[in-house]
Amino acid sequence: MTTIGFIGLGVMGAPMAANLVAAGYDVVGFNRSPAKVEALVAAGGRGAGSVAEAVVGADVVITVLPDSPDVEEVVLGDDGVLANAEPGALLIDMSTIRPDVARRLAEAGAERDGGGVRVLDAPVSGGEQGAIDGVLSVMVGGEAADFDAARPVFDVVGGTVVHVGPAGAGQTVKAANQLIVAGTLELVSESLVFLDAHGVDLESAVRVLSGGLAGSAVLEKKAPGMLARDFTPGFRVDLHHKDLGIAAAAAREAGVATPVGALVASLLGSLRAQGHGSLDHTALLLQTELLSGRRRPEAEGGSKGEKAD
Amino acid sequence: MTTIGFIGLGVMGAPMAANLVAAGYDVVGFNRSPAKVEALVAAGGRGAGSVAEAVVGADVVITVLPDSPDVEEVVLGDDGVLANAEPGALLIDMSTIRPDVARRLAEAGAERDGGGVRVLDAPVSGGEQGAIDGVLSVMVGGEAADFDAARPVFDVVGGTVVHVGPAGAGQTVKAANQLIVAGTLELVSESLVFLDAHGVDLESAVRVLSGGLAGSAVLEKKAPGMLARDFTPGFRVDLHHKDLGIAAAAAREAGVATPVGALVASLLGSLRAQGHGSLDHTALLLQTELLSGRRRPEAEGGSKGEKAD
Amino acid sequence: MTTIGFIGLGVMGAPMAANLVAAGYDVVGFNRSPAKVEALVAAGGRGAGSVAEAVVGADVVITVLPDSPDVEEVVLGDDGVLANAEPGALLIDMSTIRPDVARRLAEAGAERDGGGVRVLDAPVSGGEQGAIDGVLSVMVGGEAADFDAARPVFDVVGGTVVHVGPAGAGQTVKAANQLIVAGTLELVSESLVFLDAHGVDLESAVRVLSGGLAGSAVLEKKAPGMLARDFTPGFRVDLHHKDLGIAAAAAREAGVATPVGALVASLLGSLRAQGHGSLDHTALLLQTELLSGRRRPEAEGGSKGEKAD
Amino acid sequence: MTTIGFIGLGVMGAPMAANLVAAGYDVVGFNRSPAKVEALVAAGGRGAGSVAEAVVGADVVITVLPDSPDVEEVVLGDDGVLANAEPGALLIDMSTIRPDVARRLAEAGAERDGGGVRVLDAPVSGGEQGAIDGVLSVMVGGEAADFDAARPVFDVVGGTVVHVGPAGAGQTVKAANQLIVAGTLELVSESLVFLDAHGVDLESAVRVLSGGLAGSAVLEKKAPGMLARDFTPGFRVDLHHKDLGIAAAAAREAGVATPVGALVASLLGSLRAQGHGSLDHTALLLQTELLSGRRRPEAEGGSKGEKAD
Missing domain, CATH: 3.40.50.720 (NAD(P)-binding Rossmann-like Domain)
Structure with a gap:
């Protein structure tokens, strides 16, 4: 054995x-x-x-x-x-x-x-x-x-x-994986706040978005928790922030332009700087809400993951 | 009947x-x-x-x-x-x-x-x-x-x-759909160029990325064409550019912050300005290559969609 | 006469x-x-x-x-x-x-x-x-x-x-002016928060930055008010937001890529969405502080311009 | 002595x-x-x-x-x-x-x-x-x-x-200086291409922009060379890229959100990846032109700095 x-x-x-x-x-x-x-x-x-x-x-x-x-x-x-x-x-x-x-x-x-x-x-x-x-x-x-x-x-x-x-190629692919995941979480966050602001029913929207070219594992596995405002990790912002640091260094080393990756890394770092490092990375939703004036930090006590801070 | x-x-x-x-x-x-x-x-x-x-x-x-x-x-x-x-x-x-x-x-x-x-x-x-x-x-x-x-x-x-x-809600959700699709195409483009620069086999990478949280309809349905450098539309850059204009206006109207959406729209607009409006929107890959010094515009004749220009 | x-x-x-x-x-x-x-x-x-x-x-x-x-x-x-x-x-x-x-x-x-x-x-x-x-x-x-x-x-x-x-050229130049001003305000905001986080004396920093290639009318005329946290307008966020809408439309019309301009417009729009539309545009500083976890919205009552809201 | x-x-x-x-x-x-x-x-x-x-x-x-x-x-x-x-x-x-x-x-x-x-x-x-x-x-x-x-x-x-x-504070301020300078160069580049696309006389525009709140040392000292398409360094893209790496690491360390700084660093890195590392940093203009479809890389031989490559 x-x-x-x-x-x-x-x-x-x-x-x-x-x-x-x-x-x-x-x-x-x-x-x-x-x-x-x-x-x-x-x-x-x-x-x-x-x-x-x-x-x-x-x-x-x-x-x-x-x-x-x-x-x-x-x-x-x-x-x-x-x-x-x-x-x-x-x-x-x-x-x-x-x-x-x-x-x-x-x-x-x-x-x-x-x-x-x-x-x-x-x-x-x-x-x-x-x-x-x-x-x-x-x-x-x-x-x-x-x-x-x-x-x-x-x-x-x-x-x-x-x-x-x-050797190392697995980690390089993982760095790309983390870039895509963080970026998709941000895109979904921006979209959910956008749809909410326009009065669209979010559960219906997630269902139909999942069926077309916008569909993703993030939408399927993470959106339900986002709609329920449950930010219990899961995968912590702190760790994802670390991973995007790895991706940024590797992109810089290879001279590859990742403008959207760079912006997403900045936004995830900001989430951490605001004290949300222990939340699930889906908490990018909180930041989009904050930036859109649709949520005040003091109201955060209500979401599940925050208790876990 | x-x-x-x-x-x-x-x-x-x-x-x-x-x-x-x-x-x-x-x-x-x-x-x-x-x-x-x-x-x-x-x-x-x-x-x-x-x-x-x-x-x-x-x-x-x-x-x-x-x-x-x-x-x-x-x-x-x-x-x-x-x-x-x-x-x-x-x-x-x-x-x-x-x-x-x-x-x-x-x-x-x-x-x-x-x-x-x-x-x-x-x-x-x-x-x-x-x-x-x-x-x-x-x-x-x-x-x-x-x-x-x-x-x-x-x-x-x-x-x-x-x-x-x-009335209108269908179009609002479609605007969000287009934001997510364009953003995911850009994230996949940045990742593929990043992985290529690091010598990773791209087909293997796409396969394993598709199986995890980075998986998406874009990766599943669009990455193969991107790897084959076939940019025959499909869905033209011109039309996607138009759609992101709709999304931007609707986000502005609702006062929703979509920083990544705004950057992605700028990059897609740039692709169009470079004369690639008639290519499939997967041609965002070309732009990332250009920005990463891994492709010269004059070499473009080789890719399939360009013939359709 | x-x-x-x-x-x-x-x-x-x-x-x-x-x-x-x-x-x-x-x-x-x-x-x-x-x-x-x-x-x-x-x-x-x-x-x-x-x-x-x-x-x-x-x-x-x-x-x-x-x-x-x-x-x-x-x-x-x-x-x-x-x-x-x-x-x-x-x-x-x-x-x-x-x-x-x-x-x-x-x-x-x-x-x-x-x-x-x-x-x-x-x-x-x-x-x-x-x-x-x-x-x-x-x-x-x-x-x-x-x-x-x-x-x-x-x-x-x-x-x-x-x-x-x-005819119209004056307004086109003004649109460019507003893009540069908003962008410079954001760059100065990011820099001031960055320097503050590193414990640098901000007045000294502004003085020496003004003397070199980073020098600007924004730094000379607007930084003192920013350091004093006086956001009494001056030029209101609402109006600058309107102007960047003009610039964005004109850039889109001409097919010009303004990735940084697009991001800056998104950030200024976010400031407005957060309810700061009546503050001076220097209030971009508040947003950088918020995004950097160095300021809580509830503490805002202390700054001068907020009273004017 | x-x-x-x-x-x-x-x-x-x-x-x-x-x-x-x-x-x-x-x-x-x-x-x-x-x-x-x-x-x-x-x-x-x-x-x-x-x-x-x-x-x-x-x-x-x-x-x-x-x-x-x-x-x-x-x-x-x-x-x-x-x-x-x-x-x-x-x-x-x-x-x-x-x-x-x-x-x-x-x-x-x-x-x-x-x-x-x-x-x-x-x-x-x-x-x-x-x-x-x-x-x-x-x-x-x-x-x-x-x-x-x-x-x-x-x-x-x-x-x-x-x-x-x-100790170290001088370097921290210099990092902020480099962030502001690169960002201002990018804003000026985006503006010049924008104005050129709209048929505005660039020398007149630079003159009047310099007189208002958009005025800066970059506009005063660097715009003339940009209009003359003279990219002889001066300060090389390679070195500025190095400096923005310092700024990014220091911002990350301090948990400060610099979204525009991050995007500008990505664009400057892209310029370098395209083989322009030996040009003056004002060559950001070239990239905006390229992204706006207003310049083909093969035409670059005509600009002064390229000879120095």
Whole structure:
């Protein structure tokens, strides 16, 4: 039986690990807060008290962490993944981080003293529900042979699994994914406020918009929560803001003009600056309302996510 | 048998009329260029030599025309629809026009001397393929009773048919639809150029992006043509530019902030100013390439749609 | 002695008329609210009870009115300027209106029954202080000979007076002026909030920015009021919003890409939608603060201009 | 007599050094390309063959270098400024670099073994002509006492010299300066193309715009070159692009919304991506023309700066 060391049991990691347990894998989970580890154990996995304990003896190590520095510390740190992984083990980083960091991890794995570790960058899209349902979109960068080896694992957590290129390519595609998602959320927000101002019934509008060329996963999966003014994350503004920073740096590096991407990043950053970093990214709706004079910040207490701040 | 006077047999109107014929309606078609009328006759419809001829005796009149002035002329003109329609006839304008013009048509219909004409604004989304397949998204404004009466007709041409509010509401929702579509095309364009600059395989990227929260009808239906550099319309930049003018005016009127919508409209207008008005709106990709130094205008001869200029 | 009929004695018109009186002209003023007329009389001018009374017998008629419809009514209306002006009189419209309306006025003047009226469009920039000091920037469209004839009058109210082209050209330049002014106000707002967030002393910063390539009339004349948080108009957001609508329409008509202009117009429209239409346009600072989470709308009572709302 | 070690004799540094020589200072210059050093010697200065040679014995060291890494290397490098400066010497970095690097240099100077070096960040604005004329705007961060000590030197090269705050504050103000300058260049570009499309005489327009609230140093000093289509630098697009990267990072760090700044940075980056990095930043005009369909890239050979590419 394949043993998987699973590091990072947050909103996304926990259901992914649970699905791997359910699929018959031997999953050894580690998380900074022990409560998350206990939940995995209750679901049939095993618990680890440290990164090292999760990694030693594992055939596959999966990391699902918030940001580049977290991954660097866990993978490259003194008693981290590379220090403890078995020779020939497969490290799959499913966090969303900088493409250059992903490339660096792949190099570090290949060059490790005492036998290389194969590394894939495999960030995901699809949200908490997609993780629970095991239908995430997984964008994978790395060697084709390593992708093939990891395929059975990916098929448990993902619905659409694609090898998009060499090390770092998965993160590059994820950066584009985040640009499109934020932009679509903003377009939907602007449209909903526009329609509301014109007295159109929003539920009907969402239904008919979804059926034509304006249809999108954002409209289908996120608009209902927006209409209900439920901004409980889901995916936090803070994290999306971080991701758009990655996209902006990568676009700048490649000399690609992303004028709309740049404006959307500015608006999402503004949402965060206004203190909404802990809300779901659909809270872009709040900002459009504010900019359109249709909502006063003091009235915000009424929306669901704000309580979660 | 219900008789339908059908005015405007262009890229969208022709397949819609043909589907109505196939569904058993008695369709009397009129178009400025007689070749289009002959095609309808060949498909089993009847031909008319004037607006009046198409309208007299019809239970339902459908108009599918390019812009507000065209509809005003055909409907309100001296020997137009209202001058000739039977009392109690149903006029369904499926063009994309200004919401205020749609409201004016509804009033003119209601107040007509010699018996009112019931008017619905019912613009569509879904493109030529959607029209051919009879799965358009139809956003309808007007009286609920009139919507119910028109429902059988809508069900022939549409897949998603929704009554969104009073007269004009259909056009308002269509304006929002066009804002979202143009914005999504721009986001996809920026992303494809970004990914190409980073050496990512674009077909793989489109596949995996489509599976997650970045997924959209644009990505599914339009990205393949963009990757093939086929900009044959489809839906012309000129028309989309017109539609965004409607959206901008309606947003301004309602005092709604649409910063991203405004920028997207500016970029689409720029594409038109560069002489690409006759290309499909997916040609936003060309502009992102140009702005990113990845394409020179003189090389444009190579793409399919340019030949159509 | 030249007699000038002066219609519109508002924030700008009143000091302009007073300067013409002081320069020795016989000025007959009319305004809807009689208090303004009395003020002119107190300053040595004469009062009129109607447009007709101000126009009959005048060599020159000057109009300084809020918007295109006002000017159309006053000039083209039943008992308006053209109905009453002496043959050969010179009509100088110094309002900021649509270029196409300016051209229409010029044609109407030329074609008037009973002898033509020569028409110039001559909008101004420089604000209330510039009007008081007689140093306005005057951008004049129309016939060169008419410009020469009007020159002595312009020299009383203006510091920089330039004939920029045929009828309408003055308004076109004014539209560009308003685009630049709004954009510069937004750039200065973004910069001040940026510098404040970094703990830089704003007065020192404004001083040194003014001395280099970032220097501008906006920075010199408007930044002090912004730092003092005094948003008493001056020039109201409502009017600037109207002007940017003119600029946007003219840019669209000419097929010119103004991406930054479009975004700035959207932001100014947003300021108005938030209920700040009666504040000075420098209130763009408030919006940047709001978007940066550095100010809550409820705290606005403290700034000077808000009282004027 | 005060001895000044002057490192970096480029477009800006050379005339600044020459002015210091003319003002009676003993200037020892170093530059990577010896030709620049010879020019300084010809002007009455002394030449150095290395950073160390320029720094040893100097009371004041001035650096004018392209970017943060250059300054880090020259100041912090093995045989760099701090390794060789006299105890108590004053280091004035007049390059445009990242505020955090400026703060780091100040700390490194204070903590230097063998006696501290006092450090000021003092970037400038005003362009080559301002440097030649000795009327630069100098924005200074650091200790007040050090600013007072450096004042005589600043007064030789600058017209407006202001102490804006602690270490790094000079660079922060310079970042804002660059945001305003780029934005104003873009606004002027959009306006000129707009006016040209409407057939307005551009020289007249620039004259009258300069006299009102739209007036700016950009309009006064840069518009003539733009009208003449002379894009010889001056200040290169590449460098301005670098500076806007600094501004964007600093705005992001502070959580300040700069939507227009973000869009302008994207447009300037696009200009660079199109291969115009070596042109003067006024070449933003070219891009607006391109986006407005009023210029084809192949026609660019005709403009002056392109030859310099």
